Amino acid sequence: MSQAITQIQPGPLAALPALFTPDAKTAKRTVEFFTAQIRNPNTRRAYARAASRFAAWCAEHGLLDLQVVEPVHVAAYIETLQLQMTAPSVKLQLAALRVLFDWLVVGQVIPVNPASSVRGPKHSMKKGKTPVLAADEARALIDAIDTSTITGLRDRALIGLMVYTFARVGAVIKMQVEDVYVQGRRTWIRLHEKGGKQHEMPCHHNLDEYLHAYLNAAQPGAKAYLFCTAMGRSRALSSRPMSQSDVWRMIARRAEQAGIKTKIGCHTFRATGITEYLRNGGKLEIAQQMANHESARTTGLYDRRNDQVSLDEVERILI
Structure with missing residues (x-):
């Protein structure tokens, strides 16, 4: 499975984190998400980094099985991210988890999406930050x-x-x-x-x-x-x-x-x-x-x- 990801886009999930490999079914479904479901390489790269970051946080807090991850855990993770990232970056991390967990729910890997009820930080932008030339x-x-x-x-x-x-x-x-x-x-x-x-x-x-x-x-x-x-x-x-x-x-x-x-x-x-x-x-x-x-x-x-x-x-x- 990890080789299939590497062939399409090398990145943080080239070797699947333990959180997503408790059994062959979960690992296969996760690989399918990053290889078959996400077609844009930039999106795939960003979502892979988000999934890996969340898996590392779960490992630090003793959450080694997707089945025990609950909304309160995802909420705590998002609170931690808000101390480290800008609001748009945190929203991207949460969006990646929501889409990935939805995919796993549809594949009957987990019963519910633990990220669906978690609210991200409020953010409103009226002007972009891209530098402009006269x-x-x-x-x-x-x-x-x-x-x-x-x-x-x-x-x-x-x-x-x-x-x-x-x-x-x-x-x-x-x-x-x-x-x-x-x-x-x-x-x-x-x-x-x-x-x-x-x-x-x-x-x-x-x-x-x-x-x-x-x-x-x-x-x-x-x-x-x-x-x-x-x-x-x-x-x-x-x-x-x-x-x-x-x-x-x-x-x-x-x-x-x-x-x-x-x-x-x-x-x-x-x-x-x-x-x-x-x-x-x-x-x-x-x-x-x-x-x-x-x-x-x-x-x-x-x-x-x-x-x-x-x-x-x-x-x-x-x-």
């Missing part, structure tokens, strides 16, 4: 990229795609060359989003230029990944797609070269694009569609127009 900073970063190399053309196209389409980095790195296509005399892109959903958008004229400059130089096959890693000192591109960590390191390097002090990441360009779209008269409901968000409230977390209002008001303090 329009001139984003422009400076893109313009500072040396496009005389294939990696420079790749990086400009990748950053431009995230800015102008509000794309998640996870969707961008899964793109193949055939996901850039012409329709109605305009270049379009196709993003493969969470849950197997496809999201298509026309390209901004700047993005159109960046993508075609890159593709004309790289000349990849239609079935090749769109953004691939560089090979050694030659800087030629390999056939291996960039990972999220590859993109994060590239962004950090490009930001340093451009003299940008803000600690930005992959999500920065999604938030920057949404903010600038709304600042220039765009509608929130359209931004929601472009970002492929389920809720306009989620899109609103990326809206930082009020940051500029606050800054302007602070400058009125003439001392």
